[in-house]
Amino acid sequence: MDETVAEFFKRTILKIPMTEMMTILKAWDFLSEKQLQNVNFQQRKESLVQDLVLLCEKRASVHDAALLDIVCEDIDLFDMEQFKSSFKKILQRALKNVMVSFRDAEENAVWIRIAWGTQYRKPNQYKPVYVVYYSQTPYAFTSSCPLRSNIPLLGQALTVASNHHKIVKMDLRSRYLDSLKAIVFKQYNQTFETYNSTTPLQEKSLELDIHMDSRIIHENRIEKERVQRVTQETFGDYSQPRLEFAQYKLETKFKSDFNGDILAERKEPLRCLIKFSSPHLLEALKSLAPAGIADAPLSPLLTCIPNKGMNYFKIKDK
């Protein structure tokens, strides 16, 4: 075997997690049952890999290595049924009265409905929590949990059942699951129509001319065009994902130009909460500068929302 091919084999086998090693090697179907039986799978990974490469050396070609690579990608290392039963077990072990229901949805997503009870009460069917977990991604979306004490348990169940080691709560909330998905999976900035990029611009300026009476003159046309351009650069041409709120918690010291300002002398930071709300927050922000309500470009604290996947911010002094 060529040295480069041997190296390729070694690296491909190294990528396979130990727990899946047997499954993948069997699916690859290159080494016989007998050969696999002779391999010591209890040893350390490096030594195991060496043994396997030696076994393959005599007959394997680069094509077989490529096949092994494909097998690694193809095998769904995530087992949906295992996730569901594990998730249910964890919750039921912790809480006696809890009802968990599952529904498989498109794109490797599973909808989970959890009705919480307490030790003495049956599960309350009128205040369930819904969770949507996308198994091919490290993301889950949950509806708000009325009993806050159950939230850590829910997090733990999700983490363990999905074979991760920790769960992080994102500061991103909205009532529209599709918008949350668009932001988190970074799918919001795709325009679905492809067109010749020069023609729409021409159409736009024609429209303006038709509606504008020649008796009306815009003195700041250049500034207007600049604002349009900056807005388009920041927000793009696509429709924005839908959020209802942006909240900024400030804990900063008061800054003042005056000397001897009483507020500036405070040692503790001032606490202040600013909340923006709108039926469609991002579209509203996009229209601020063109409407003349704000200067362009807008503050990056506002424009970073879809990029950072956050709409709840904490701002502290450095």
Next chain:
Amino acid sequence: MSVLRPLDKQPGLNTATILLVGTEDALLQQLADAMLKEDCASELKIHLARSLPLPSDVNRPRIDLIMFVVNLHSKYSLQNVEESLRHVDATFFLGKVGFLAMGAGQESHCSIHRNTVTKLANTYRSPVFFCDLEREGFRATVAQRLVRMLQICAGHVPGVSALNLLSLLRNSENPAPEDL
């Protein structure tokens, strides 16, 4: 010249030009459209500017009337108007300047008190009109008033000058501080 002066150009034949200054471009555009719909013997020209000073390289007609538009919901719009006022020559304020304040109807959204604009108008000895530019009916009424005022300021109404109009308006609506 970055300062606007009322009589630094020759008037156009039968032409009356108004300059609307304000940050809310869409509403200014709608007001302009409403003004053009009015029946008017004079030829109207409407210039829309976000702020002053105006770009200097443009050949523009003599401006007969300047209306500063303030949105009471936006401190930013008031700030913009205050800064623009500095670029207007004092002689303009002899009846050829007015203030339009919008949004007084929604008290809960107002971040500027009505009195602030009234005081500003009094400081500049100019009339202030409170209006609602968002609804078509009210907008048409304001447009009508502005067109009449513009015609007077351009000298197209025989017997009435801008200064006459100013003193008429002042006595009935906005008494001058000295008269109080």
